[in-house]
Every structure is written in C-alpha cells, then in structure tokens.
Amino acid sequence: MSKTLFDKVWDTHVVRKIEGGPDVLFIDRHLIHEVTSPVAFLGLKTRGIRVLYPERTFATADHNTPTINQHLPVEDPLSVKQLKALETNSKEYGISHWGLGHQKNGIVHVVGPEYGITQPGATIVCGDSHTSTHGAFGAIAFGIGTSEVEMVLSSQCIMQPKPKQMRINVNGKLGKGITPKDVALYIISQLTTSGATGYFVEYAGDVFKNMSMEGRMTVCNLSIEMGARGGMMAPDETTINYVKGREFSPKGEAWDKALAYYKTLKTDADAVFDKELTFDGSAIEPMITYGTNPGMGMGISQAIPDAAHTEGGAASYEKSLNYMGFAEGEPMIGKKVDFVFVGSCTNGRIEDFRAFTSLVKGKHKADNVTVWLVPGSHIVEAQIKEEGLLDILTEAGFTLRQPGCSACLAMNDDKIPSGKYAVSTSNRNFEGRQGPGSRTMLASPLVAAAAAITGVVTDPRTLIEELV
Amino acid sequence: MAYDKFNILTSTAVPLPIENVDTDQIIPARFLKATERVGFGDNLFRDWRYNPDNTPKKDFVLNSPVYGGKILVGGKNFGSGSSREHAAWAVYDYGFRCVVSSFFADIFRNNCLNVGVLPVQVSPEFAEKIFTAVIADPKTEIEVNLPDQTITLLATGEKETFEISPYKKDNMLNGFDDLDYLQSIKKEIQEFAVNLPL
Numbered sequence: 070m071s072k073t074l075f076d077k078v079w080d081t082h083v084v085r086k087i088e089g090g091p092d093v094l095f096i097d098r099h100l101i102h103e104v105t106s107p108v109a110f111l112g113l114k115t116r117g118i119r120v121l122y123p124e125r126t127f128a129t130a131d132h133n134t135p136t137i138n139q140h141l142p143v144e145d146p147l148s149v150k151q152l153k154a155l156e157t158n159s160k161e162y163g164i165s166h167w168g169l170g171h172q173k174n175g176i177v178h179v180v181g182p183e184y185g186i187t188q189p190g191a192t193i194v195c196g197d198s199h200t201s202t203h204g205a206f207g208a209i210a211f212g213i214g215t216s217e218v219e220m221v222l223s224s225q226c227i228m229q230p231k232p233k234q235m236r237i238n239v240n241g242k243l244g245k246g247i248t249p250k251d252v253a254l255y256i257i258s259q260l261t262t263s264g265a266t267g268y269f270v271e272y273a274g275d276v277f278k279n280m281s282m283e284g285r286m287t288v289c290n291l292s293i294e295m296g297a298r299g300g301m302m303a304p305d306e307t308t309i310n311y312v313k314g315r316e317f318s319p320k321g322e323a324w325d326k327a328l329a330y331y332k333t334l335k336t337d338a339d340a341v342f343d344k345e346l347t348f349d350g351s352a353i354e355p356m357i358t359y360g361t362n363p364g365m366g367m368g369i370s371q372a373i374p375d376a377a378h379t380e381g382g383a384a385s386y387e388k389s390l391n392y393m394g395f396a397e398g399e400p401m402i403g404k405k406v407d408f409v410f411v412g413s414c415t416n417g418r419i420e421d422f423r424a425f426t427s428l429v430k431g432k433h434k435a436d437n438v439t440v441w442l443v444p445g446s447h448i449v450e451a452q453i454k455e456e457g458l459l460d461i462l463t464e465a466g467f468t469l470r471q472p473g474c475s476a477c478l479a480m481n482d483d484k485i486p487s488g489k490y491a492v493s494t495s496n497r498n499f500e501g502r503q504g505p506g507s508r509t510m511l512a513s514p515l516v517a518a519a520a521a522i523t524g525v526v527t528d529p530r531t532l533i534e535e536l537v
Numbered sequence: 538m539a540y541d542k543f544n545i546l547t548s549t550a551v552p553l554p555i556e557n558v559d560t561d562q563i564i565p566a567r568f569l570k571a572t573e574r575v576g577f578g579d580n581l582f583r584d585w586r587y588n589p590d591n592t593p594k595k596d597f598v599l600n601s602p603v604y605g606g607k608i609l610v611g612g613k614n615f616g617s618g619s620s621r622e623h624a625a626w627a628v629y630d631y632g633f634r635c636v637v638s639s640f641f642a643d644i645f646r647n648n649c650l651n652v653g654v655l656p657v658q659v660s661p662e663f664a665e666k667i668f669t670a671v672i673a674d675p676k677t678e679i680e681v682n683l684p685d686q687t688i689t690l691l692a693t694g695e696k697e698t699f700e701i702s703p704y705k706k707d708n709m710l711n712g713f714d715d716l717d718y719l720q721s722i723k724k725e726i727q728e729f730a731v732n733l734p735l
C-alpha cells in the first residue's frame with residue numbers, strides 16, 4: 070500500500086496498537102526545558118520510577134532565562150527555582166543539561182537541530198507546542214503536555230491516535246522581500262487558527278524545495294498556529310547536508326545506515342491525503358497580523374478586513390480589534406510601533422538576522438522604537454559576530470541581547486508594556502502574550518527591520534535596494 | 538497525576554461564548570513558574586478575571602454571582618495555542634470537570650483527558666442551545682453521562698451524543714492514566730527499541 074512520509078515514520082515507531090484506542094508510539098528524542106518538566110519529575114519521584122533512556126532526553130533552559138547579563142545570578146526567585154529544578158533533576162537522572170551559561174544553551178528548537186539531535190525520520194517531542202519546528206527535517210515532531218513528558222521519561226513512549234493527514238502545496242516563485250515567515254502567515258490566514266486541527270501536515274512544492282533549512286524550520290514551526298498537530302517536509306540534499314557531521318548526528322557505519330533510512334523518507338506518488346490544498350507562491354505579499362490570533366494576518370498593503378469577511382464570530386472579532394485599538398477598513402501601513410522583537414524559535418536563526426541586517430544597513434534605528442534582537446542560541450550569536458553583522462547593526466544603532474525565548478512569551482523581564490505596540494518575529498499575538506496588555510503584530514524579520522528604522526509599519530519592499 | 542473518576546455529572550454551567558479562547562488566556566505564561574502543581578485554579582483566566590490591581594472584573598463570567606457549576610461551556614476552537622498542561626490543571630483545579638465546546642484544539646483536548654477533565658464536543662447548534670438555555674436561566678442543569686456518552690439539557694430533555702475513544706473512556710471512568718498502562722508494557726518497549734533505525 071502506498072504510504073505518505075508521515076505514515077512511514079509513524080508506522081516505524083508504533084510499539085503496539087490498542088483496539089479502540091491510541092497507538093503506543095516510541096519517541097527517539099525528547100527535549101525538555103525548565104517550565105514544563107518539574108512536575109513531570111515530581112511525578113516520577115512520587116511513583117518511584119527511573120528514566121528509561123536518559124541518553125534520549127536533552128535539557129536546555131530557555132523559557133524564563135534573562136537575555137542580558139547572563140553571567141550574573143538570575144534575579145527572579147521563581148525562575149531560579151525552575152532553573153535549579155531542571156539542573157538537579159537532569160543530574161539525578163543522568164540527562165544532558167545545557168543550563169544558563171553553558172555553551173550549548175539556547176532555545177530548545179534552535180539548539181536541537183544545531184547539534185544534530187534532530188534527525189530525519191525521528192520521532193521528537195517536547196513540552197512546547199512549537200516542537201513542530203523539527204518537522205523541517207522529515208521528523209515527526211510535536212508538542213506534548215507535562216503528563217506526557219512524564220510518560221516519555223519513564224517509558225520513552227506516548228499514546229496518541231494517528232492523526233489525519235493534509236498536504237499543503239505551494240508552487241511558483243516568491244516575490245522580492247517575501248520570506249518563509251510570510252509564506253507561513255499567508256497559509257495560516259487562509260486556513261484560520263483551527264483549519265488544520267486534527268491533521269498532521271506535509272508541506273510540498275517548489276517554494277519549500279528551494280528553501281534553506283532555516284526557512285523550512287520557520288514554516289514547520291508555525292504549523293501549530295493553524296491547529297495542526299505538526300508539519301513536516303521530506304528530507305532532501307539540503308537536509309542531509311545540514312545534518313551531516315553535527316555533534317549528535319550518526320557517525321561512520323551508523324551514518325551509512327541512517328542515510329539509507331533517510332532516503333526512504335518521502336511520500337509515495339500515489340499516496341492519498343485526507344485533505345490537500347494548493348497555493349500560488351507568487352501571490353504572497355509581506356504579511357502582518359492585525360488581531361489577536363495568528364490567523365488574523367493580511368498582506369501588508371491591504372486594509373484590515375471587516376467582520377463580514379472573517380470566519381470567527383463578529384463578537385470575538387470586535388473584541389480582538391478593540392484590544393488592538395484598530396478598526397475595520399484601516400490600513401496597517403503607517404501604524405505606530407513602540408517595540409520591535411526579532412528572535413524566538415520561529416525567527417531567531419542566522420538567516421533572520423542576515424535579513425534584518427540587510428535592510429537596516431546604512432540606515433538608523435528610529436528614535437521612538439525599542440528594539441530587542443535576541444539570537445536563538447550561542448551559535449547564532451557567534452555567527453552574527455563572525456559574519457560582521459554586529460558591526461553593521463551597531464552602526465545603525467542596535468544592540469544584541471543574549472540567547473533565550475525572551476519576549477516570545479515574556480516569562481523573563483522582556484515584557485512589552487501594557488498598551489504598547491510591538492512588531493514581533495515570534496509566533497503568537499494572543500492577548501497579553503508578550504506581557505499583560507501588550508499588542509503584538511506578527512511579521513517577518515524584514516517587516517521588523519522596516520519598522521525598526523521608520524518607527525511605523527512599513528512595507529519592506531519600499532526600502533529594499535539590495536537584499537540577501 | 539491521579540484524578541477523580543468520572544461517571545455521570547449533573548451540574549449547572551458557566552457560559553463563555555467567546556471563540557478561539559487560547560491557552561495564554563486560560564493561564565498566562567507568568568503563572569507557569571511553579572515547580573509543583575499548586576494554585577493554578579486561582580489564576581484561571583487571570584487577565585480576564587482580575588484588573589491589574591487584583592480587583593475582580595465585574596463583567597467577567599467567573600466573577601458573576603449567578604453562574605456557577607462544574608461545567609464550562611466555551612466557544613469554538615477552545616484551548617488553541619500552547620502545549621501547557623497548566624491550562625488543563627487550571628480548569629480542573631478551579632473545580633471544572635467538563636468543558637463543552639463545538640470544537641477543541643488538539644493538544645488541549647489531549648491534556649484535559651490526561652488530567653481528568655472531560656472535553657465534550659457538541660454540534661454548533663447544540664452549543665448554541667446550551668448557551669441560550671444557560672444565559673436565559675443560570676440554574677439550567679446539564680447532565681454529562683460518560684458511560685452513555687450523552688449530554689442532556691435536563692429541563693427540555695434535549696440531548697446529543699459525543700465521541701471519546703473506548704480506551705480514554707475506560708481511563709476516565711476508572712481514574713487511570715496512560716502512565717500506568719505504559720509501565721505495564723515496559724519490556725515490550727525495550728525489545729522494540731533494539732531494532733529502531735535511529
């Protein structure tokens with residue numbers, strides 16, 4: 070029988086099928102962080118259970134770590150408690166721990182791929198919904214709850230029914246200044262935040278084939294924002310070149326064996342999906358969100374749609390626009406911006422900083438905006454310096470912070486103040502996501518750059534002279 | 538984490554007819570700093586429920602003197618957003634045992650089932666009926682019958698059946714979780730792991 074990429078990876082990992090119930094799925098790699106793991110370890114302790122395969126779990130601290138002065142003690146006592154818990158639990162159970170100050174520390178979905186923990190054809194879970202990022206490598210990767218973290222620690226398995234499958238094809242050529250983030254926000258705006266609920270998505274088509282691994286990660290990362298369990302792309306030369314030789318990638322004979330497996334990882338020509346959608350890449354504009362969920366996105370040159378053209382109820386729509394202080398029919402271009410945030414597991418990789426820098430080069434930061442540039446990891450941070458980007462950024466009036474999740478969920482001090490507007494390259498514009506009362510407009514690093522130098526929402530295409 | 542068994546629940550309900558209620562509203566990120574599972578019920582819908590100075594917002598339904606009960610009825614696409622199980626804990630710890638919606642986000646639904654909150658998905662029409670009935674009369678009683686998989690508006694007898702996998706149903710009826718099951722097949726898992734490609 071013909072199989073999809075998803076079928077192949079899933080079926081390879083099913084330990085047991087339960088009649089009228091979920092599959093028992095073996096998990097190859099498990100990533101943990103300080104926020105969603107402490108209660109899971111507490112559960113293990115209470116039940117007196119050991120970790121079954123400590124070598125398959127990796128711990129990094131990222132969600133509530135500060136992004137300046139990381140060499141100093143963390144101030145928030147509650148954060149300290151969680152960071153300490155991650156450290157002692159990892160130690161006690163023999164798990165690799167990359168805490169604050171460790172050279173490998175960074176956002177879990179950025180460091181996983183960088184060190185080769187993420188592998189094509191693997192099953193990967195983490196107590197964070199953006200685990201879908203790792204699907205860029207042809208892995209089945211998704212977020213889990215704390216009870217499931219406990220299950221994976223104790224048995225390396227979770228129990229899940231096999232989801233339905235959807236393929237999203239984007240063909241054609243992307244226009245100038247259109248980034249992977251725009252492609253993803255465009256798809257979500259078409260599907261809404263619940264359009265892919267119950268499905269696992271495979272992305273296919275020229276647009277993704279031509280994308281770098283960083284771009285593919287951005288797209289897969291945002292799969293969850295249309296409700297999908299996860300998203301994935303078939304591994305190809307680009308993937309294999311990325312994975313080869315990384316610290317935790319298979320070596321020698323194991324590599325040959327892995328390579329043979331990777332090569333089987335594609336959807337058979339006659340495989341059927343429960344749902345299939347196709348979009349034209351050349352129709353995509355730079356995107357920006359105007360509301361309080363990621364589905365409320367629009368082409369930057371458009372006007373804010375009126376309630377009649379939206380799928381949600383009029384009352385919810387109105388509540389959302391009121392929160393943002395926007396009205397139906399208004400243009401987004403020219404809206405005031407107070408903060409710009411570039412970072413997160415969505416857009417905190419080297420390409421994102423290259424894109425941002427390419428636009429601000431030779432210009433200057435607008436006086437009315439506060440800009441937080443937060444690399445996803447120490448590797449990204451080092452690259453920014455080595456490639457000379459930092460010099461260009463400094464000259465343009467920007468500073469660089471230290472790696473972490475930062476204003477993506479504002480668990481540390483990087484909070485957007487109440488009522489203020491932020492253009493953010495992160496993934497969620499929910500009410501208060503970036504701090505109580507904060508108003509978020511999600512966009513690409515290029516749109517963020519355009520806002521950072523003009524102080525208002527600006528179409529980056531009007532500023533582009535030479536783009537990377 | 539152990540939870541109370543679920544069988545037949547008869548209760549009044551709290552209506553929250555808002556679509557796309559996300560996990561950042563259910564429990565804002567700044568309350569995720571606990572290392573133990575305590576106090577989450579107090580912060581359920583924190584920013585909708587309290588002003589910045591911690592005084593209750595009078596117009597939010599959880600502060601209403603008329604609505605109450607163990608059933609929360611939400612709008613479409615309830616629980617979208619993050620994987621934080623804290624959202625389901627907050628719902629449970631506040632005292633809800635059942636959430637009704639015409640559509641649930643996947644991870645939230647799964648988390649609910651793992652912590653003892655029964656997610657009941659009904660048709661959009663039935664959800665409307667419940668909202669109308671409860672808002673017209675906050676004393677409206679609803680019966681959620683897990684063995685029969687039905688939800689009934691007791692005053693009129695209008696009912697609908699809902700889906701749940703036989704496995705999860707069995708767990709809820711007995712207060713079991715997946716962890717118990719996985720522990721029981723550990724040997725099989727270890728044998729399976731030997732032949733994996735990665």
Ligand code: SF4
Binds near residue numbers: 132178495
């Ligand atoms: S950057 Fe944001 S979405 Fe990504 S892991 Fe951190 S908190 Fe989660």
